[in-house]
Amino acid sequence: MLRSLITLVALTFAFGATADEIPVPEPASKLSRATADSGNRQPFIHWPEQEAAASSKLAALEAQTGKKPNIVIFLVDDMGYGDPGAFGGGEMIGAATPEMDALAAEGIKLSSTYSQYTCTPTRAAMYTGRLPARTGLIRPILAGDTLKVNPWEGELTVAGLLSEAGYHSMLVGKWHIGEGEGMRPHDVGFDEFYGFYKAQKEYTQAYDQRRFPDLVLDEDKLARYQSIGSNNDLIYGLADGTTQTVETIVSIEQMAEGDRKLRDYTVKRIAELAEGDKPFYISHSFMKVHADNFPSKEFTGASASKFPYRDNMVEVDTYIGDIVQALEDAGELDNTFIFVTSDNGPQMDSWPDSGYTPFRGAKGTTWEGGVRVPGIAYWKGMIEPGRVSDGLFDLMDLFDTSLALGGVDTSSLPTDRYWDGIDQTSFLLAADGQSKREHVYNWLGSKLAAMRMREYKAHLLVSLAQEKFLYIDMAAVVPTGLAPWLFNLYVDPKEEYPVGHRMNAWTASLGAELKAHGATFVQFPPKDLGL
Template structure:
């Protein structure tokens, strides 16, 4: 009788353990996979879905039609390293000591502080299988390796750049030259990660493309074909002294690079479909910052370059040919989210969001609780994606202290109607734009005699200073007391 009882108890215990195991596995597989596609230097205008007459982006456009298109998404710093630091940490670059792109030879020890908590770490600890393919640019020392910040695996390059073709990439911890186009090679690795991801846990893959960062060529023949003979429409051909032939040539090359990314995004979306993963995978597409292509007479990003036949004179801290800026074309980023069963296909999100919002958003998507003692900025946009009517603050603060090609301390506040940019290092570089009437930011009103405009400047200036104080911005030490 005792033997039977023990046998029954053992069987019961086994059944309970099996049931718990099934329940846990079911919970794991019900959590969404996350695929974060991040391009480098891509402007929102470089999408057919945004109305560009020449962009070839059917895969990106398909995500727009199947998900939500965030029309007012921004980065808090319009250059690579600090933008990526803010995305992964939920903090401003000035809080992390990263205020401009990291120069690997001049700044060999600079990178993401090793005690930084990232959303990748929290997803990893909660059971996600994590990986990064592509660009890191947050420090080259081994102590700042991506696998120390939550990624189970890494294949790509730790520095800021890689050639468009035949790159040297870190694979299994060793640098080796790989033959082929870099965009295709990185996608191949991402496809391998997705194909081999464990079936008993959700995955989170970050694919950081190198394109469409300059240099843009070479690209695959099929990506170049639509642009080889194109006479492209450009945004403001009548801008004084604009080098129109150069802008048109760069536009062709840039759009071809974007087309190469889009072709590879299509490969990834097809694999998700073939493996029946698309219904349980959140696909996020964004970029580290925007881009100018002749807009306001410049090309490049926040550390812009004039593209004129005759440049304005150099100043003490701004060399000839340079135009550091916080234009919308530099800070706005193309952002699309496909989340089957949650986001209504074809949705448009017009609320102002930033890359600081990814930290709480991704945790909520994954069902991971935000640690109470963690000091981050940003707010989860999940309720907006769910179509809920939520109260939302559409004011946006950004910062950029350039230190390589130029020396500046730009701080910015943007509302849906106004934008004020202050340069605390260079007198005479402050800017005010009435975005409602002047979305192209062509008319700087900073010296206006209008009492209304002066009141707006005073109000926005106070908001910039308050934000700087709230994050202990080191630039405050150089700001005269009012």
């Protein structure tokens, strides 16, 4: 089964078909509750009653407010599943997170939220509603990379679609999906951008002689490094092409204050946007807590731990509270859908400058520790407080859910490509709503590595660290052999011992589901960017 599946996925680079030639697929196995509405969309579980209830709820709110709801997504960089107190961390690990915990208590805590294995793929998936293996954005675009094509050419983003529907769309913070013209946030649908193109570490390493003495103290290497020409600025950009440098980062101390500046900007813009007649979509994407972590002056030593990562967790949590308060002060909180999450699991390679997960693996892997992240959905008066759900939620679902909230009909999206996200509005808004997602697919770059379906997780490829915590710098990726490594996550959430044929009746069904997913890449070939 494994060999035939890999062969099938490999064919995706050779064959293709138009959407008109693709019949609406039947469920791949008896295990699946999901059905497809079209041949180019991810099958989902239909819950007619909760969908009707959610639609009624939204219509009543719009009648009251006279406009569509605002959408604010908080994306923390490299925060582990176990970092927020609501997910087992907080005070227990020396970094209290009262603001995130309050949102979880007053909204819905999603205990099975999934990202991609690293940052760029997750961000691309969130904004496009498509797996990175389809768009080609399978890893960060690094300084010096030569791309075959602009990855954004022909892609649609949630920001652009909402902007066309009457929203003001804004990205504040980290982008990390291309810094060249045509690949910047304000080139691909965002009306406004205030932030940084790269990850935090990329701004500080040229100034950190304790961690990188062979770079900082060697004039020749430093000059060559700087000649790469990567952008080191805090940028302000508009969809009309305006691109301005707010400041150039030339010290660790500047970068340490980066998230404070981002917080200030979002707070200011919320007050201004609230005076207008447009709803807004804001992706507030923190630079922290990606290594290397340097606390701002205000938060140095603010955590019980006193370690930089934990101090920065306290800072991030505080800023989330500040922005939520800004929504309240502007009279917009009741009409704003809020989601808090992380772009992947903790980067354990930088330990102890890293987060916490109770699961196996970390960033860079498709073990639960790499792709299972905190998920909090909050909407005052619309999401019932105190809910906890283990229903599957992929961060790609924020694409479809945001479009649904904004009144964009996703059935009108192009049929020449495959759409992987699912509208989870009814799951979040209906009392005791159930997830509409049956499958989560985990890819390592261009390779299908694993799939979760219900409580089962089947691995085709696994990352095996050769030393403690080194899941990126010293790991081997190996196939699992004759059959997938199959885990029951309710019995074994740490994926320590496969159940396989010995204790599972659904092994063949899961294989059929994996093959069905692979077949969509034959029908809709992926882009090859040269990454």
